[in-house]
Amino acid sequence: MTNSKIWFADARATEFDYYYSLVAKLEEILDQVDVGNYFEKDDYVAIKTHFGSYGGHRVVRPIFIQKVVEAVKQAGGKPFVTDTVRIPGIEYLEVANSEGLNHLSLGAPMVLADGLFGKDLVNVESGPILGEIGIASAIHDAPSMIVISHCKGHIGSGFGGAIKNLGMGAISCKNECGHAERGRIHFAQNTGLKWEPENCTLCERCVDVCPHDAIYRTEEDQIEINYEICVKCGRCARVCKEEALIVPQSEERFQKGLSEAAYAAVQTFQEGRILYINFILEVQPECDCMPMADTPLIQDQGVLVSDDIVAIEQATLDIIKEAEPLPQSKAAENNVTPGKELFNQVTGKHPQWHVDYAEELGMGQKDYDLIKVNSKEKPEEDKK
Numbered sequence: 001m002t003n004s005k006i007w008f009a010d011a012r013a014t015e016f017d018y019y020y021s022l023v024a025k026l027e028e029i030l031d032q033v034d035v036g037n038y039f040e041k042d043d044y045v046a047i048k049t050h051f052g053s054y055g056g057h058r059v060v061r062p063i064f065i066q067k068v069v070e071a072v073k074q075a076g077g078k079p080f081v082t083d084t085v086r087i088p089g090i091e092y093l094e095v096a097n098s099e100g101l102n103h104l105s106l107g108a109p110m111v112l113a114d115g116l117f118g119k120d121l122v123n124v125e126s127g128p129i130l131g132e133i134g135i136a137s138a139i140h141d142a143p144s145m146i147v148i149s150h151c152k153g154h155i156g157s158g159f160g161g162a163i164k165n166l167g168m169g170a171i172s173c174k175n176e177c178g179h180a181e182r183g184r185i186h187f188a189q190n191t192g193l194k195w196e197p198e199n200c201t202l203c204e205r206c207v208d209v210c211p212h213d214a215i216y217r218t219e220e221d222q223i224e225i226n227y228e229i230c231v232k233c234g235r236c237a238r239v240c241k242e243e244a245l246i247v248p249q250s251e252e253r254f255q256k257g258l259s260e261a262a263y264a265a266v267q268t269f270q271e272g273r274i275l276y277i278n279f280i281l282e283v284q285p286e287c288d289c290m291p292m293a294d295t296p297l298i299q300d301q302g303v304l305v306s307d308d309i310v311a312i313e314q315a316t317l318d319i320i321k322e323a324e325p326l327p328q329s330k331a332a333e334n335n336v337t338p339g340k341e342l343f344n345q346v347t348g349k350h351p352q353w354h355v356d357y358a359e360e361l362g363m364g365q366k367d368y369d370l371i372k373v374n375s376k377e378k379p380e381e382d383k384k
């Protein structure tokens with residue numbers, strides 16, 4: 001079997017010239033891969049990215065998404081930019097807008113893939129851990145997709161790239177009954193948050209951070225959760241400093257579930273209909289769902305493009321592993337050693353596990369060849 005191809009453009013721009021900018025290099029890569037190969041003329045093309053959160057400001061910048069939109073339009077496709085809801089739908093579109101992501105800036109409509117109320121889905125078989133999972137309908141029904149991922153750390157999987165972007169982000173927030181669907185990946189089967197009263201200081205940070213008002217303090221000073229509206233996002237447990245709120249889930253099960261969910265999403269497309277773009281920029285330790293963003297762990301590395309999700313994730317991890325940790329970051333704080341798994345040293349999790357499992361599921365292969373793109377080809381009239 002031949003290695004998978006990955007196009008890579010370094011984030012450094014060594015000439016004072018647009019053609020050496022990362023934006024221009026992305027244009028060049030999109031030309032070289034020929035995005036038109038991934039859809040038919042007039043096809044709807046889902047451009048899946050993460051819209052971010054209030055306080056989390058390190059999502060992929062609009063200019064890069066706009067270049068992808070432009071390339072799709074030039075090749076005859078009909079792009080729409082999409083994500084699934086994490087907080088109530090209208091607020092989520094407001095978040096996107098506050099990140100600079102909107103129809104005007106991107107040149108394509110913004111669509112909530114699981115609908116305004118986060119429960120438009122089609123159930124699809126995923127794997128032994130999750131069984132059926134609800135794929136957001138606009139992703140399920142789209143004939144082709146370009147997955148644009150901001151690569152960063154993640155509390156459950158250590159690393160959030162393309163697998164995480166689909167494994168969480170292509171899944172409907174809720175099921176048809178309005179109960180947590182995506183959250184089933186965070187929690188072991190049919191379980192909820194475990195509250196440990198002996199550790200709890202009743203600080204109410206968990207109450208304040210919940211985007212759905214699903215967790216509250218009772219008059220009897222108990223912390224309770226309303227599972228009719230809780231989407232099992234785990235945010236409340238993340239902010240609890242006392243280990244008084246526990247998400248009952250093993251790391252291995254979470255990581256495998258994540259890959260199974262991504263697998264289910266990918267299976268809804270014909271072969272050769274998905275392209276992946278991973279940005280290794282502003283690699284912070286937390287997911288873009290969090291209400292903040294820490295300083296980057298490493299210097300910006302660049303952008304990768306491939307149609308093999310496993311290969312692109314592996315290449316991303318390999319590049320990140322070799323990068324120098326930045327001062328004033330969590331990487332420096334943890335005395336990270338370059339050449340060893342960075343996210344493991346920062347989060348204690350094992351990102352390789354979900355990449356390996358994705359390969360086991362047949363989603364792609366870890367062997368790749370890197371094709372380096374150093375600049376955009378200049379048109380003749382500009383070569384002066």
Ligand code: SF4
Binds near residue numbers: 199202203223241
């Ligand atoms: S954040 Fe933790 S310690 Fe604070 S109220 Fe919630 S459970 Fe208790």
Ligand code: SF4
Binds near residue numbers: 209214229230231235
């Ligand atoms: S997991 Fe916690 S933060 Fe998330 S919806 Fe449920 S109660 Fe709210």
